[in-house]
Each structure stands twice: as structure tokens, then as C-alpha cells.
Amino acid sequence: MRRQFPYILILILSLSIITLWWPVNDSECNFKAFLASKTTKFQVEATKVIVQPWRGRHHVYGIFMIPDEYKQSPFFVVTVQGAGSYCSKQFGHKKNFDDISAEPGTYLVRKFIRTRIALRLILQGLYFQINDKQNWTLTFPELKTDQDNS
Numbered sequence: 001m002r003r004q005f006p007y008i009l010i011l012i013l014s015l016s017i018i019t020l021w022w023p024v025n026d027s028e029c030n031f032k033a034f035l036a037s038k039t040t041k042f043q044v045e046a047t048k049v050i051v052q053p054w055r056g057r058h059h060v061y062g063i064f065m066i067p068d069e070y071k072q073s074p075f076f077v078v079t080v081q082g083a084g085s086y087c088s089k090q091f092g093h094k095k096n097f098d099d100i101s102a103e104p105g106t107y108l109v110r111k112f113i114r115t116r117i118a119l120r121l122i123l124q125g126l127y128f129q130i131n132d133k134q135n136w137t138l139t140f141p142e143l144k145t146d147q148d149n150s
Helices: 005-021 031-036 068-072 115-123
Strands: 041-045 048-051 060-067 076-080 084-088 106-112 136-141
Touching: 031 076, 031 084, 031 136, 041 060, 060 068, 060 136, 068 106, 106 136
Parallel strands: none
Antiparallel strands: 041 136, 048 060, 060 106, 076 084, 076 136
8 A cells, every 4th residue: 555655646736736727728619719709798786796716616606697689699708807708508597696686687697717817816816806796797699680571
């Protein structure tokens, strides 16, 4: 057992390093091209932001109130100033999250950022930046209206 201990320790240390520094890009679209394009976009800021990464996974998120007509949007881009942007498909829209209720004609979406990213930003002194709801935005492609229907 004593001979295996250094190898187990090296394995655990290696996996930890890989997990923390491996770049993660799990976006489902090319958000850089979308954000840089000159197409019309709809953007909404967060209604509420929760930043409590010390409580574990899924405790760093923003809640957004979005008009019902954007339920059919194929994707949106989540941007958190300092943490970056990523693309996501819609799922999990509700009328209530935490103590926020959707206004008539709207629905709520809760979008997370990775806990390790939030911890890294907090250690860099950016807690107040990521805790500011004005720094969280969702960007949707503008919906096309059918004007050809007569």
C-alpha cells in the first residue's frame, strides 16, 4: 500500500489540475459571430442575480424576465461581464423562481455560470462585478415577422 500512495497522489493531483485549467467551450452556437453581426438583436438584463459559490454547484445564476414571443427562439447568448459569453438553447422556462414572479406576457429563465469561474473571479476581486445584475445579459436573435401572409 505504501508503494501505491505516491502514484495515487500524483493521479489525483493531475486530474485536479486538468479539471481546473482545461478550457471549457460547451456553447451550442457560434456566439462570437452572432454578437459581432449587425443583425437586429433583443437584449434583456437580469432581474435578479445570486452569487453564492461557497454553497456548491448551481448557486451562481441570473434570473431573466423574457417576453413570451421569445419562447420560440432557437438560442440565446448569455453574457456576464468578466466571466464571458456562451450560447444556450432554451429549456426550463417558468413563471416563478426564488421570490420573483413573471409579469403577464413574460416568462422566467435561470442561467448559471460555472462555480469554478465564479470562484476565480471572486479571488480576482470581481465579486461586486458579477453580483451586479446590470452585468448579466441575454441576447436573442430578433424574431422575424411573417409579412407575406395575406
